[in-house]
Amino acid sequence: MNISFIITTYNSMHYIDRIINNINNQFLNLHSYDGIEIILVDDGSTDNTLEVIQKTFSLHPFVKIISNTQNFGPGNARNRGLDNATGCYVLFLDADDIYHPQLFSLCSRLAPEINLDILIFKATRLHSVANVTTDIHYPIFDKFDPGQVFSAKDIENSVFDSATWWSWDRLIRRQFILENDIKFPDIPSSEDLFFNSSLFLLASSISYIDVKLITYVENESNSVSSTREFSAECCISAVQMLKDFLISRGLFLARRADFLNYLISFLNWHLESINGVAYFQLFDAVKFFFIENIENSDELLYQEKQTYEYLVSVNAHEYLIFLKNKFYAEKDLLARVNASLTKQINKRA
DSSP states (O other): OOEEEEEEESSOGGGHHHHHHHHHHHHHHOSOOTTEEEEEEEOOOSSSHHHHHHHHHTTOTTEEEEEOSSOOOHHHHHHHHHHTOOSSEEEEEETTSEEOTTHHHHHHHHTTTOOOSEEEEEEEEEETTTTEEEEEOOTHHHHSOTTOOBOGGGOOSOGGGSSOOOSTTEEEEHHHHHHTTOOOOSSSSOHHHHHHHHHHHHOSOEEEEEEEEEEEEEOOTTSTGGGGGGGTTHHHHHHHHHHHHHHHTTOHHHHHHHHHHHHHHHHHHHHHHOOTHHHHHHHHHHHHHHHHHOSOGGGSOHHHHHHHHHHTTSOHHHHHHHHHHHHHHHHHHHHHHHHHHHHHHHHHO
16 A cells, blocks of 8 residues: 555534545546545544545545544544554645645655655645635755755754644655654644654655645634634643653754744744633743743744743733734734835836
8 A cells, every 4th residue: 555645524514525525636636546545534523524424435445434432632533544544655634625636646656656754745825714825835945955855864953943843744654653653642732743843853764845735724713723722732732742752762952952942932823823811821831831941041042032031021911912012013014015015016017
């Protein structure tokens, strides 16, 4: 088996047509089903998601349908998919994203030819409210050429900022995962961080292709990322697990500065993007985590040092005001830049 495509669902009826179309469009571009399997894992949906999936795909011999009796979270569902996979490579896909019609076809052709631990492909981001699409860019795309083989050892600094730790934009060799005994954490959100950054650090051969195969749909109402306020402190659990992993594998001293700078930007992003009462709970947890884990701010980069020193010196309300002022300042700057660009374009017209 060349590749296993693992797709998890949970109460996905409001975009069930997208899931079905995503998979059916792949069938149209597959010359042969040999070498591929699709594993659909429903994580205890309470709507009709499982029933629709079973009715649509249960007769396909290369589609496996697995159902959890209750909602255990995305990490558990992906682990179940991995446990049932037989492919040489696995690709974990989100049900609410849009797949290039030739995603399965291209990946199934690549899998037997590549000899890599991880192969990353490019993607775009669709903001579902504004209906705006932008390219997703990683620093590794600047540092390395497409097809060039590298590892984390080739990235001297800021290794955790070299990519984003999603699961849906990379083929991962299944035996490599099993040999290193890496599993998705059993937490409701931020589970991707530990799984993908750990494998990235351990991989001896990584590469990427200059092809956009996924459109990541942002701001879906029932996606894990849009419901983080119900599991706000998972981001702290994720970085703690990553720290424990670095220590257990003897990597922490070499990557200490990288880790500390990343945890500041990562946790601060969660504070900037979370809503409601959960913000105040998360602020206190983040502040405590910073104080417990950062002994010397001198090893921090300038921006991260500024963030750390200010955050630990104020309360949640004061920091919220700071974030609001920062947002409006950035919004005003963007408006002035847009106005300047429009003026220049009008002059040339």
